[in-house]
Amino acid sequence: MIRIALLGFGSVGRGIARAILAKDLNITVTGLADSRGGIIDAGGIDLLAALDRKGNGGPCGSPGVSPADVVAKADYDVLVEVTPTNVETAEPALGHIRGALRRRKHVVTSNKGPIALAYPELRALAEANGVLLNYEATVCGAIPLIHAIREGLAGNTISRLYGVFNGTCNYILTRMAEDSLTYEQALAEARELGYAEADPTYDVEGIDAAIKLVILANTVLDMQTTLDDVERTGITLLTPDALRLAEDQDCTIRLIGEIIPEAGVLRVSPRIVAKAHPLVVEGTLNAVTVETDLAGDLTFIGKGAGSTETASAVIGDLLYIHDRYVQGS
Amino acid sequence: MKLEMRDQPGQLVAALQPISAVGGNIIAVIHQRETSTAAEVLDVQIVLELPEGRLEKLLELLREQGVSVVRIGEERLLYECTLIVIGHLMHTDLSDTVDRIDRTGSAEVTELSLAMPAISSPSSARIIIRSTTRAEMKKAIRLLREVAEQKDLLIIEPLEDG
Numbered sequence: 001m002i003r004i005a006l007l008g009f010g011s012v013g014r015g016i017a018r019a020i021l022a023k024d025l026n027i028t029v030t031g032l033a034d035s036r037g038g039i040i041d042a043g044g045i046d047l048l049a050a051l052d053r054k055g056n057g058g059p060c061g062s063p064g065v066s067p068a069d070v071v072a073k074a075d076y077d078v079l080v081e082v083t084p085t086n087v088e089t090a091e092p093a094l095g096h097i098r099g100a101l102r103r104r105k106h107v108v109t110s111n112k113g114p115i116a117l118a119y120p121e122l123r124a125l126a127e128a129n130g131v132l133l134n135y136e137a138t139v140c141g142a143i144p145l146i147h148a149i150r151e152g153l154a155g156n157t158i159s160r161l162y163g164v165f166n167g168t169c170n171y172i173l174t175r176m177a178e179d180s181l182t183y184e185q186a187l188a189e190a191r192e193l194g195y196a197e198a199d200p201t202y203d204v205e206g207i208d209a210a211i212k213l214v215i216l217a218n219t220v221l222d223m224q225t226t227l228d229d230v231e232r233t234g235i236t237l238l239t240p241d242a243l244r245l246a247e248d249q250d251c252t253i254r255l256i257g258e259i260i261p262e263a264g265v266l267r268v269s270p271r272i273v274a275k276a277h278p279l280v281v282e283g284t285l286n287a288v289t290v291e292t293d294l295a296g297d298l299t300f301i302g303k304g305a306g307s308t309e310t311a312s313a314v315i316g317d318l319l320y321i322h323d324r325y326v327q328g329s
Numbered sequence: 330m331k332l333e334m335r336d337q338p339g340q341l342v343a344a345l346q347p348i349s350a351v352g353g354n355i356i357a358v359i360h361q362r363e364t365s366t367a368a369e370v371l372d373v374q375i376v377l378e379l380p381e382g383r384l385e386k387l388l389e390l391l392r393e394q395g396v397s398v399v400r401i402g403e404e405r406l407l408y409e410c411t412l413i414v415i416g417h418l419m420h421t422d423l424s425d426t427v428d429r430i431d432r433t434g435s436a437e438v439t440e441l442s443l444a445m446p447a448i449s450s451p452s453s454a455r456i457i458i459r460s461t462t463r464a465e466m467k468k469a470i471r472l473l474r475e476v477a478e479q480k481d482l483l484i485i486e487p488l489e490d491g
Contacts, residue, residue: 233483237415237416237451238415238485239415239444239446239450239451241444241446241453242415242453242485244444245444245453245454245455246455246485248442248455249411249455253485254488256488269485269486270483270485271485271486271487271488272412272413272486272488273488277488279488
């Protein structure tokens with residue numbers, strides 16, 4: 001059995017709770033908190049009741065219990081940190097992760113902020129305390145890209161890594177190409193379907209994709225980069241004409257994130273791609289090609305966001321830690 | 330460019346060495362033993378890239394090595410790249426944008442398809458650039474990027490170069 005403290009009860013947090021309820025994963029939640037309240041219960045929290053409270057618009061726990069209380073006082077093996085990303089300071093998630101690592105607790109997170117901004121420090125802290133810090137869910141949702149590169153492709157040298165890292169942009173570009181929609185029309189449709197935020201800047205200006213590149217560069221490609229190192233162009237200026245001109249040549253336009261480690265290149269920009277290329281995926285899918293010396297080229301395609309899909313990446317990390325590190329199971 | 334030579338044993342190696350000596354890049358070596366001739370004679374075709382102005386020097390070195398060049402075929406603009414440009418293309422002097430690439434002498438805009446929507450909205454164009462070498466193509470794209478920055482245009486490059 002693995003005991004977790006869950007911080008964040010939005011889309012991802014609830015996806016994890018529902019998966020734990022639906023499947024026999026041998027995971028018990030002993031601490032739970034979001035920005036409005038929390039619960040600590042060493043015997044195991046009633047997740048169904050917590051989901052109900054949240055579903056009725058209430059807080060998931062009592063207002064007197066803060067996320068910091070859960071981190072510091074709950075009895076758990078792994079802190080699961082799935083609160084929203086803050087790209088400027090990474091807080092409050094960064095402080096909570098530090099707190100758990102200092103308590104010698106493993107950490108699994110889907111939060112890009114702390115990993116993009118403070119990975120070397122957090123990794124050193126985890127190592128010093130003999131625990132793991134896993135973050136598969138920070139890049140491309142359900143696609144197990146970090147595990148594939150770290151374990152499956154261990155020993156390979158990666159010469160280039162590129163792909164579609166943002167489902168919102170991919171949806172907008174797919175719709176612009178399919179039905180000659182303008183950027184504004186496609187964005188409005190994406191909002192209606194819940195694929196785009198009220199303020200879409202983070203997605204459409206390529207910031208989200210750029211953060212994912214920074215995470216990959218710093219954690220699995222031995223680079224030391226920041227968001228400022230990424231050359232970045234978004235999709236807001238694209239026209240239906242441009243997509244048609246690409247279409248005339250059996251090509252289309254996709255927002256591509258690209259890393260060339262040897263040349264120090266990190267780049268997010270709209271690119272012309274042949275329609276037959278494996279990276280040309282439809283809708284909100286993500287797709288990443290990794291070019292390696294031993295394994296050749298590999299392309300991963302899958303859902304880059306979503307409650308259950310992101311929960312899958314978090315649960316994968318949890319069970320990975322459980323199999324190797326958690327005692328008494 | 331292509332070199333064709335009638336070859337005696339050992340001449341192939343003798344022909345390849347001067348190419349690298351003048352900074353050339355061998356793209357392909359095709360040789361076929363002729364069944365019609367009894368002698369040990371090879372027909373060799375070499376496809377290579379040469380920096381501008383090095384051809385005379387290469388021919389001189391080949392002659393010194395005793396390699397006879399049968400035929401030289403030159404294809405100047407070997408590399409092709411398709412890009413899409415978005416912005417106020419007419420107001421920012423499209424012919425000047427094209428001219429800046431053409432003036433390099435080693436890269437040219439060989440095709441341009443322009444779509445113009447309503448007045449004052451940004452227009453989109455697909456341009457094909459051809460160049461003598463891969464390096465010249467990179468330079469041409471870099472130059473286009475600089476022009477785009479000055480004129481506030483968006484350049485969409487292909488995922489794969491060349």
